[in-house]
Amino acid sequence: MFSSRSDGVAPDVSFILPVYNKAAALPYFFASLLAQQGQFSGEVIFIDDASTDLSRSVLDGFAAKHDFVRVIANDTNAGPAIRLNQGAAQAQGKYLALFDCDELLAPDAVTVMLDLARDHDADMVHGKGRKTDVPIEQARAGMIGSNIDVKTFDDVLGRILGRGMVRMTWLVERILFEQAGGCDPDVFIQDESLPLRLSLRARRVIDADMVVTAIPDAGNHLSANKMQQHHDRFLTYANFLRAHPEIAPDKRRKIFGKCISAARKAKRYGAPFDTLDLDLRYLAHKIGLGRNDPADLSRFAFVFQNLSGIRRSAKP
Template identity: 50%
Template sequence: MPGQPEISFVIPVYNKADILPHSLAALAAQRLEVAAEYIFVDDASQDGSADILQAGAGALPMATILRNDSNAGPSRRLNQGVAQARGRCLCLIDADELIAPDAAMTMLRLMQQHQADMVHGKVKHSDQAATDLQPPAIGAAPAFAVSDRPLATILNGRGFVRMAWLVETTLFRAAGGCDERLFIQDEALPLRLALKARRLIDLQASVTWAPRAASHLSADKRQQHHDRFFAYYNLLHDAEALVPQDRRRIATICASIIWKAARRSGLQINGVAALAVYLAGKSGLDIPPRHLDHAAAAFRGMPGIRRSLD
């Protein structure tokens, strides 16, 4: 049996047959100096993605393909893949993006040099089709920032919702993994990780590249507003040790999402009142918990929303 890998790549897959050959090729081109395993979790794809994975996995060492008969969403499928992972670190990327050839090693070196337990890189959108896209190397001296307050950095930053992570496996498990109450993990996972993390590195370099015409579940604005709201709302209720500054920030973000959902997604709540509460929060006033609870009930009543536990 092969030795324990240092990095476990865990990648959920749903209907990505058109780009999978290219994302697999980019994974095979990784300039790794450590042992790695590759865990693909097919979420009941209908386009032959699982067969493409089976045919292409031979180019990758220690590759595992997990097939499922029902579509449960990336939150549950990421947890399913991590449950099988043996690596000390997890590299979490999307199946429809191409990883830069030195991405994993760059993130690993930064993690080791700065005693961090989570590293996030950037996703670069390209106008090129996957057939023409060749992600360039990050290089030896990328810009980055180190934070000893990971949750505050996530709450006050931008761009952390894309799947371009290297995290310690112990951190992922201590955080409880993805919130399976939500179909899409994009917003909730960084919050849950940051709540338990010691140190975050914000890598200002393109770790993965998204080719033209790549599709994303989060393009559905109604689903996006629903999952964004509950990512923060659930954190308020789940985390007992939030400092007051972070708690106020999270509540204000919730209020912003409520107002936007009332305007753009048909959330059944008074939009004028929602705007007033949001502006009050922006000015430093506390958001009334009853406002958030009322909105939570309205979000739960939205039709057509996918939930991982449905």
């Protein structure tokens, strides 16, 4: 297992772990964290997002037994993006390890990710998760080992605008997180806003074909709400497009297209968009017409902002 620091020196890794109603899964996740192999120092920061189950009690039990565990308690539910930022603001480690607390870590997950970051001079390392039908109490995450297909990208924004880097299986430099401002606080779920915002400041991202976590069916997955996904995806890219007019035209076009795609998918799930307007905007984008101006997304934003059944961030 990793060690804690008692000499006043900052740890190598800070685990930043938002929690909302995950009491049943937490003991298994924490056991996989304690079983991490390798020589690195660490601290563990759990941020309870006003859970209504026994999560807070479980977390307090961890902190009572381990001096490297801290629990940040909150009285209001604000969402994982805000809570991730809250935890990162108190972190001391050189790297932040960002995982979901209802998954199980591979025994060598953090060691392998640290080695990749150092060997390739990368400030972002991303792995994969693998779903399993086995109950969490029986599930296991296998060793990663050394036979890994590793791809590095210096055009980090270009890679993030591709596919398949939205799982919370990240190791990132804390200074990068701070420079990027962390997750978008206006978006409830952080999965897409975090890597997107980090990408503008990052020097290199590693996309490694390695299974970092096993994903049992532990329930309570925000990502199971498809309308929530499309709402948050639209808001993530629309906010980013508006905040960064300096982005190159080819990337602006791709970001604008992701907004239109999110709206079209939300339409299939019942979002009340004007079909003709949406289809015309989609076709215009496909053939290269239009300004890719965030102002042109305002009518779609209005529909998303008025959808019912959507969880929205609550800024402190």
